[in-house]
Amino acid sequence: MSRRLPRKDVVIVGFGWTGAIIANELTDEGLDVIALERGPWRDAPTDFPPGYMQDELRYRIRHELFLRPDQLTFTFRNNMGQTALPIRSWGAFMPPNGVGGGGVHWNAEMWRFLPSDFVLKTHLTERYGAAFLPADMTIQDWGVTYDELEPHYDRFEYLCGTSGTAGNLRGKIRDGGNPFEGPRSRPYPTPAQAQPFSHTLFGKAARELGYKPFPQPSGNLSQAYTNPLGLRLGPCTYCGFCEWFGCSNYSKASPQTTILPFLIRKSNFSLRDNSEVIRINVDRSGKRATGVTFVDSSGEEWEQQADLVILSAYALFNVQLLLHSQIGQPYDPVTNTGVVGRNYTHQTISSVNGFFDNKKFNFNPFIASGSIGMCIDEFNGDNFDHGPHGFVGGGYVGQVQTGARPIESTLVPPGTPSWGAEWKKAVKDNYLSTVKPGTGVHGSFYAYRDIYLDLDPTYKDRFGRPLMRITMDLKENEIKQNKFLTDKFAEIVKAMGAEKLAVQYRTAPYDITTYQTTHLNGGAIMGTDPKTSVLNRYLQSWDVPNLFVMGASAFPQNAGYNPTLTVGALAYWSAAAIRNQYLKNPGRLVDA
């Protein structure tokens, strides 16, 4: 029996980027808001101090900032014919945990999606015909357009102080930026970050090959910045410890640096950490959420009632909570019915490492930031004619090397022994003269009928609930897309002057053990039809109108960009709908 806490106007489940955005927006509206966070409280100066934050063993290898699988994990299989097994050590992706969520330890790459990405099904069908798409591909339009999201993209960019060079300012294409981006209403708030040697060399090589390279938009700031909430950020020091790490210099946009110090001053906001929500409660009709039930670190169960429930956990946990709460019909790939768990996607990434003559090239590769880089966008989305290539989708490619942290930066050219004196010598010879772009090829991942999330029939979590099961593989379309992009990328790295290349294509089967990105999407997607989406265009549950679900779980499929800027823009878009429409007349914002 759970103990009941005083009722609130709003309960927020999960306190990362979207939880913080929504909390700030709805407290501005005068609502009494409580946020519940499964993990610990984390604050910039006390939890990410420069004295020890740059510890690769502690944070990268030992995963200090992430969820522990023994607290909660998933089962995994590649296809419906297999038996899924629990993930006991994180590999392909890293579930965040704690206040700030993934916003603490991200790289802060701040990409907008293309206008055509939001109307993908319509766009591709019109251009190539329905028959061009694989039969089992289940891509769909988002229900929201780029133009509708633009002010919200802008808002999130200015909250973060994003450093970049505009490529399309109000429809006017500008040199030095991404000429393929959708029109932006304002320039970036701060100029692009300075680019280290290898990144600059990539830009030069790409330009000479006829491409239009531009600096990657960055949430690691090129200069000091004061955001619209009055919070101050410092200039990035290019220390090269962003992804997996908190920023010790107030230079990386995170909930801690851009929202929390402002938010926690409000008397109508409160937060409980170490509080794991296990269920969204609904009334007898099943059409109204009454609040949530959570468990504290003593194992005590509490009920927090609220008029409005905001689900803003990491994508997978959003879907899992909906399944456990029996909100929305679970997806069944056999009958192709139901919605919760449908259109689960990831990111198709690969890389090409380039080995250069160490007498001519010293890249000082440790000088970097998580979102440093020179990129090209010629092969993203539908920026090029896919007709001759037999696949859809694409991605940006670029030299986006985020540092050269010692444990993971021991690259040696192909053919080097994997241990011993010769290996050691090769590590030493190549450390300063290797280009290691990490996710240099950053491709889209489209949705398929038999790639999905559901509840596992066998394995249970510590509360006795079924684990969520991931069924995920790489399809021919993505494999072709990746081969095409990786080859294009390799040409540019070669043109930089590399003597040897190590080309790594993304291939099937999908590998759950090696890190790709944490860009998991879908499972609780937005759309225009309740038969094929969990949420309407405002991220409102079709079934339970006082429940809104934030995050990349709403993406119908993934574009060839990092998702966070779009996740943040959608949160502002949804918050605006709640503030301007829902609160005046609580109920469905879109008729089904």
Add this chain to the structure above:
Amino acid sequence: MHKAPRMRAFAWAAILSAATVCQADGGSSSPQEFTQIERGRYLSILSDCSGCHTVPGGKPFAGGRAIETPFGNIVSPNITSDLETGIGTWTDDQFDAALRKGIGRTGAHIYPAMPYNAYTQMSRDDVLAIRAYLNSLQPVRQSRNANTLPFPFNIRSAMAVWNALYFKAGDYKPDPAKSAEWNRGKFIVDGPAHCGACHTPKTLLGGDRKDQYLQGANLQGWSAPDITNSRRAGLGNWTVEDVATYLKTGHNRVTAATGPMAEAVDLSTSRMTDEDRAAIATYLKSLPGKDESGSAPVDANVMAAGGSIYRDQCSACHGIEGKGVPHLFPSLADSAMVRSNDPTTVIRMVLRGARSVGTKGEPTAPGMPSYGWQLDDRQVTAVLNYVRNSWGGAAPSIDAGRVTRVRSDTASRSD
């Protein structure tokens, strides 16, 4: 659990204690009158009453906070209008005597941890306005724990001697030769805001050293800086605007408020009017202070070692040139605090770190991390001697023994 906001706006709709027994004297305005209450509210901010009489996060003005003095801890009393545990039954005369003469209700002396030697500069009307404000708040029933003063300081009558030496009663007398703004500033500084309580050095008996007025003092494990216009140690390189911005937001282009001053900014100076902050700044900038250049050259090896440590540990935020980032990371190059003769605070900052104050104007509240676990006393000494004597600055050399003493003195203190 983090319930973030501190109870700050005392939004109680004037709940008047039914038992409010204070008699309004003839001529003074009614204690139930808005103007009077509002004036008292503002005077209580100028006087930072809640700094001592409210436990952080506790009920406003209910007392119970231990105030550390060199003689032992004194626990602040409940000053709400509760009849039994507060001051609900006090007469106006008794209240006035306590605030302006240091005489408690029973006639016994009050310890000067209560700054009656400063509050005496307020008028009786001022003090009764504060009373009217306190009476408008919800009474809180909360007894206080006993003081922990050792003999002989636990004998209150000893305060009579102290008063004879250090206490001069009397309202503020404006200096007609000075501007109204200057006079307002001096009144606030010497009167309600009792700046000298922390910033003026004390004698062995805890009285002000008048000859070193506002030239910096050491208390509660911190060195409060010189706030005269001294170029090296004080505010000489700040503009009036810099001072006012600091008081308003806790931050300016040079530095940030931490420690006890962070609390004073939060509870008092950030809530003052812009005019009063400007008046304080104008007055403080008019104080010449002392300007001695008391530094000897630091050993070149120490400077080299300190420079290396600085580069590795400090420069990411404070910059190779020590300039920091205005309003975010203090400029060590321009900070007088860094070069103060008493290095307690700057040593403490390196050893233990500190959180700067968050205010409405500057909510970021950045923090200095602790390096005490990472740098030993000699390394701290080296880096501080480097910082104190670089970028055109100069300050007396610190020896490692000083760092050791601060380390042990602050080991059991809370941040």
